[in-house]
Amino acid sequence: MADPVFIGVAVLTVGAAIVALETRELIYGAIALAVSMLGIAGFFLLLDAPFVAMFQIAVYVGAVAVLIIFAVMLVRTQALFTTKEDKKRKGAGIALMLIIMISLGALLLASGLNGQFGNFNDSEAIDFREIGQQMLTYYSPTLIIMALTLAGSVIAALALARREDITTTSDGGEEQQHGRTD
Amino acid sequence: MASYPQNFRFGEFVGSLLWLIFWVLIIVTLVGLPLVFIVLYYVPLPPINGEVLTPFLFLTMAVDPSRTIPIIEHFMTTDLFRVAAFPGFTYAALIAAVTIFVERKFLAKMQLRIGPLYAGKIEGIFQLIADGLKLIAKEIIVPSGADKPIFWAAPIAFVAVAAAVVALIPAAPGYVAADVDVGLLAVFAILGFFPLIALLFSWASNSKYPFIGGLRALHQMIAFEIPFILSALSVVLLSGTLNLTGIVNSQIQSYWFIFFAPISAFVFYISSLAELERIPFDLPEAESEIVAGWLTETSGMIYGLIQLGSYIKTYALAALFVILFLGGWAGPDVFPQEIETPIINIAPLYDPVAANATLWFTLKTFGVIMLMLLPRGISPRIRIDILLHTGWYKLIVLTFINIFIALALIYGGILGPGGLLVR
Structure with a gap:
């Protein structure tokens, strides 16, 4: 009755999530989280939504997991597990x-x-083209609100990064630029 | 002179050879042949000349060309052929190998040097084989304190991810391993794995230069990912599809998109140079600053795998450029419709459309690859703040200019469904 591919993806997703919680090495936890997110992309593929699946991979594995791993690498891990x-x-x-x-x-x-x-x-x-069409016609207020929210958060991030109350030396000017451009 | 034992007898030497042949025959008969038959029993075989192909007929195909050709024809339509041979891994790896050699000779000629010369007598054409043998023979040194599982897995993952990009690239009409509806998005989703692998490998090396290189790779790839995707967006607007085959077909119906989206093509070219970590964007591997960047601790075949992966990636991005902007496999017919061969009739295998498409696709891809190799001979490395500034401020703005041009072309009725320039 149950689809073997579904069971495989489910085991992968849940298993990787458990590993992400249980492992003592933070870096392996972050990798397991990325694998778990890949498994969720697999669910989207099974549900005939390849468009969402690709964005799941691009955003969650390509950006969020990288961000988490980046943060984990720069943190002293021993201090967290006392x-x-x-x-x-x-x-x-x-x-x-x-x-x-x-x-x-x-x-x-x-x-x-x-x-x-x-x-x-x-x-x-349902084709993603149809969703896009609906998004731009009937549901356009939703799109506008989403766009405004995103624009607001980007502007807020820029404003936080460009804080002028932090004094920088001539040497640290470069650093400031990094923080902003990242 | 090689020394041989004092009690050497020619008869004993021949006898030992005969023993060897005897054992090989015994093992082949008792183990090899049954194994082949078991495998052939489970592999579905096509009907040939109206009769069911049995393992016996399959094994005797070498002596009867009328049986060989249909079997080859059958295997050319299977997914295995698509993945492993033609638009897939073998083709990409061959182009990658040729690229490595051509790059060395090309750069040497640009700098008035000679380049590889000795291996293979004629212009050093066997240099690549020599390099490969050297890399295989070298010891793989894992640094002490390295994270071993990640250190071993990352190079393999690098090649695998590069090959996964290649699987989405159509090289001729119908010749694509995975013809997915959201092909272009899938390419960008898979390309997003590269910074992850570079970062993990650099961290696993447990050394300071790789870590600096890995952080630089992350900065650079994330900074250039957005202009990369946005530059492909104007092509998607012009063609109205995300499917790579569909994008090529819409260019065959009108004109190459490089005429309508030259700024996007330029941004795509610059961003792919940055994605590939090629000069002038080779900060992650800056050999004059941080030894070899995130590849510092690689040795032997680990280095070989990462090189193979990065050249396969070069092919994939050049092929993507050809598909998005240069009309893919479109080109005038050069192959005859019918061919006749003297001894063995290979006419059933001959497909003039596919041959023509492959020729033009390969030529265009190679042209783009040469264009990607060119900056290495003429350009210095740029500073990291200029690099980030270029990626975030200049290229993104440039892509938006071309997106508006594309929108104007579509709403002006020049391109798009029922447009003026659509044939």
Whole structure:
């Protein structure tokens, strides 16, 4: 009944996520996180959404994972792991996760989505061109709001990077430029 | 003179050879042939000349050309051929090998040197084989304190990611390993893995020069990724598709996009030089500043793999330039429609369209590769702040100019569906 590719991708995603949490080496955790995100891109491919899958890879693996690895490399890792984790807390966390996942799954099964599942398999996948067209016509206010939010955050980032209350020496002027251009 | 043992007897020498042949025959008969038959039993074979192809007929194909040609024809349509041979890895690796040799000779001629000369007598054409043998024979030294799993995996991942880009490149109509609907996006998504690999490898080397080089590679590749994608965007606007085959077809229907998007082509060329870490953007490997950058700790075949990967990447980006701006495989017909060969009739294998397309695609790709090699002979390395400034401020603005030109062309009714210049 279950698709073997789906099971493979699911095992990869969940397994990499568990490795990302459990490993003692931060750098391996970051790599496992990237693998987990690749697995999510695999889910998008299985759901006939290659456009989203490619952006998942380009943004999450190509940018976010690189950023995390970059940060991990520049941080002294020993300082972060001085306390041993509590077994009780771990068990409670796993139990909480299970409860949330089971209740979410039960909600989805109880909702109307489950009844249509058989039809979803046969129905035509929605083309990304169609989504783009809808985005620019009927849903254009959403697009405008998203664009404004992104522009606002970029301007805020530039304003933070160009702070003039930090005095720099003539030598540090270069550094300032780095911080801004990155 | 090689020395030989004192009690050497020619008869014993011949006897030992005979023993060797005897054992080889025994092993081939008892192990090799059954193994071949087991494999052939599970591999689906095509019907040939109206009869089902059995493993026996398959093994005897070497003596009967009328059986060989259909089998080859069948395998040329399989995915394995697409991935491993023609538009895939072998073709790309061959072009990469030729590029390495041509680069050395070309740069030597530009600088009034001779270049590789001795290996192979004629202009040193076997230099690459000699280099390859040297790299294979050399010891691979893993630095102490290196992160071994990443250190070993990164070079392999580098080649694999470069080959994955090649799999998306169509070299002739129908000859592409993965003809996906979002091909161009997939190329950029896969190219995004390179900074990750460079950074991980430089960190795993546990040495300061690789780490500086890796950070530089990250800065540079991320700074140039945005103009890289934006420069391809005007082509997507003009052709109305993300599929690489579709982009080439829309250029065959109108004109090459380099005439409509010259600024984008220029930005794409500059950004691909930066992605490839070629001079003048070779800061991650700046050999006069940081030894060899993120490749400092590579030795032997690890260096060989990264070189192979980077030259395959060179081919992939040059091919992408050809597909986006130079009309892909479009070109006048030079091959005859029918050919006749004397002894073996290879006419069923002959496809004039594919041959023509391959010729023009290869020629154009090589032209672009030469253009990418050219700056190495004439340009110095640029400073990192100028590099970042170029990437973030100048190139992005330039691409936007061409995007607006493309939009004007489409809304003015010159290109796009039903445009003036569309045939």
